Amino acid sequence: MPKKPFSSTKPKTSLPDRKYQVGEEAELLSFLITHLNQGRNSIKSLLARGQVFVGERAETKYNYMLKPGQLVSIRKERLTETVPLAGLVILHEDDDIIVVNKDSGLLSIASDKETDLTAYRQLTAHVRVNDPKSRIFVVHRLDRDTSGVMMFAKSEAAQQKLQTNWQEIVKERSYVALVEGTVKKTEGTIKSWLKETSTLRMYSSERPNDGQLAVTHYKLLQAGRQFSLLEVHLETGRKNQIRVHMQDIGHPVVGDKKYGSKAKPIPRLGLHARVLSFEHPSSGKLMRFDTGIPKLFYSPFKGEK
Structure with a gap:
């Protein structure tokens, strides 16, 4: 019996996308919370996996501003196998530090109320792509709803030097x-x-x-x-x-x-x-x-x- 041809990971008949028309200006995360019967962390995971599209473009930013008339769709398949960063952009990375621009709405590190999709957790996953033993270390924090530039260390030695001599x-x-x-x-x-x-x-x-x-x-x-x-x-x-x-x-x-x-x-x-x-x-x-x-x-x- 001849072998069946190799099939891709994508099914022949994919499940239908969920689509939502934007009626008024709103942040993407707020819009999704209103329209999806899912928890906040579950929705953040959809964003992180590149499954949320605005028009034909995957969007991972929590605070992306939607405009009336746009179409938001939830794709069943992940955009990529590599999980993109949600709510932050890496500005600089070397052997000692990572500098990022964090969106409003993203926790710097875990709190008692939320343990998923923090900047710290995502960057830890990021550095472990090439080395499963890699770690990152907290240097300073931004409040959850404050956006902007912040820095993490990639070694305990770098963290200690930065924190001990922060003022200088x-x-x-x-x-x-x-x-x-x-x-x-x-x-x-x-x-x-x-x-x-x-x-x-x-x-x-x-x-x-x-x-x-x-x-x-x-x-x-x-x-x-x-x-x-x-x-x-x-x-x-x-x-x-x-x-x-x-x-x-x-x-x-x-x-x-x-x-x-x-x-x-x-x-x-x-x-x-x-x-x-x-x-x-x-x-x-x-x-x-x-x-x-x-x-x-x-x-x-x-x-x-």
Whole structure:
């Protein structure tokens, strides 16, 4: 009996794609959560595996902005056997470090509530493609809803050097913040001592030297009638520092309900880690990464004269 010809992994009759028409502007992840009867992590896995298409293009970004009239489809087959990164882009990689641009909505590392599809977990899988024993190490973090540039180490030695000498090695660390209200001062410095409540909320203590010293510098980039865009430089790197300090001066970060925001002109937190400049832990070479200002941060100013 003649042998049957070799068949590909793709079935002859593939299962039909699920298709959804976009009615109004929305972030891709929010749209999928609304239309699919699946959990958040399950949907993130679909994105990571390249099974979500906008038109004819596979899209893995959680915060991809959908426009009315577009067609979103869920493919039954994976786009590739190699799982792409979802919610982050590698800006630089060498033997010691990985520098990435993280999307808003992606956890840096696992929390008690979510253990899947963090930046840390995805990058661990990435480095193990060529060497199953490879590891990555956390150097610093970004809040889940803060986007922008961050760095991981690829060895424990690099991690220790970066963390131990962070203040000396890091030459520039700046953010852009879209905040509520019209900021009057063109620049300023906010200094306080930060403490944490039992519910994990940070706040500025009224007593000097009571807590961790936090210093934030800001410059006004653009001011409107309802919102302002600031360039923010950290002198210290405390948990939720920018978010607390913006609330302290009466201009909370937009979308930051936890720290006093009442407005949500954009469908995400208005905080982005724009620049990270540092001396390489091995070569000492000065490296600088500028991820720019998200276009979405300018949208609240449209129409204003």
